[in-house]
Amino acid sequence: MRLYINDVAVRDGFQVEKAFVPTATKVALIDQLSRTGLHKIEVTSFVSPKAVPALADAGEVLAGIGRVPGVVYVALVPNVRGVQNAAATAARPDEVNGVMSASETHNRANINRTHEQSLGELPTMVRVAHEAGMKITMSLSTTFGCPFEGRVKEDEVLRFVEAFLAAGVDGISLADTTGMANPRQVEELTARVLDRFPAKDDAFYTLHFHNTRGMGLANVLAGIEAGVRSFDGSIAGLGGCPFAPGATGNICTEDMVNMLQDMGYDTGVDLGALIAAARRVPAIVGHDTPGQVAKAGPSLELHPIPESLKE
Numbered sequence: 001m002r003l004y005i006n007d008v009a010v011r012d013g014f015q016v017e018k019a020f021v022p023t024a025t026k027v028a029l030i031d032q033l034s035r036t037g038l039h040k041i042e043v044t045s046f047v048s049p050k051a052v053p054a055l056a057d058a059g060e061v062l063a064g065i066g067r068v069p070g071v072v073y074v075a076l077v078p079n080v081r082g083v084q085n086a087a088a089t090a091a092r093p094d095e096v097n098g099v100m101s102a103s104e105t106h107n108r109a110n111i112n113r114t115h116e117q118s119l120g121e122l123p124t125m126v127r128v129a130h131e132a133g134m135k136i137t138m139s140l141s142t143t144f145g146c147p148f149e150g151r152v153k154e155d156e157v158l159r160f161v162e163a164f165l166a167a168g169v170d171g172i173s174l175a176d177t178t179g180m181a182n183p184r185q186v187e188e189l190t191a192r193v194l195d196r197f198p199a200k201d202d203a204f205y206t207l208h209f210h211n212t213r214g215m216g217l218a219n220v221l222a223g224i225e226a227g228v229r230s231f232d233g234s235i236a237g238l239g240g241c242p243f244a245p246g247a248t249g250n251i252c253t254e255d256m257v258n259m260l261q262d263m264g265y266d267t268g269v270d271l272g273a274l275i276a277a278a279r280r281v282p283a284i285v286g287h288d289t290p291g292q293v294a295k296a297g298p299s300l301e302l303h304p305i306p307e308s309l310k311e
């Protein structure tokens, strides 16, 4: 079974790092990731540089990277202004990823808008993106739980998915922003979404998990059971949300790929090349990172037999 793996470390990961990662370092890391077989790379966001200073160099990053055919280069956009700024930049992203939260409180904390304001802007976001030749996907944050409100009503999630589809988006991501999802919930809710609004193509729906409570990879498997084929991760397990208390890293991309390949899934990813990129991350951010396979090596990387066992 073919799965689609996307990496968001440069956006979701670097946005919460205290030290600014130099543009040239971001570009070099993205260029390395471009040659690993990933489906999409989320390379930056067009948000207020005051709110997220770590990603103030969006235009320079997009202009600096080498584009590998077949890889989709994505920028996050929180609103119409973000789409307009992405459209106005010289080196446009292939795709913009709009974001709203299933919970009203997180929506206001994250993008300073009520639900109705966000939904009101959506048609314009889609129009501006498409007029500029960019695809647009929508991410629904806090789909599986909100750090302020708790569980989100499933009907509310369905209402947003329906609104995204009505607006003509090119893909939908269901995001577990602060790692509150559990596998049973993921399987039930995503199956309900796919049943009611069937996927337009294999990679139309993406699941975006954070590993805050250690359930990230289990949630990926639950998503596959429910019929989802596209998953976000972050190399080295970087990540977080600046506007959600207690948020920690995304699921680690190379840990996910190692598991899926061991299970016989075709991810299209060169695990060795991905690990090589992930192993550069601790030096870039200046601290240890949560990913495990980059430390342990792939499951079938064997070690020499101990001398004492040799004749």
Ligand code: ZN
Binding pocket: 012, 175, 177, 208, 210, 239, 240, 241, 250
């Ligand atoms: Zn995230």
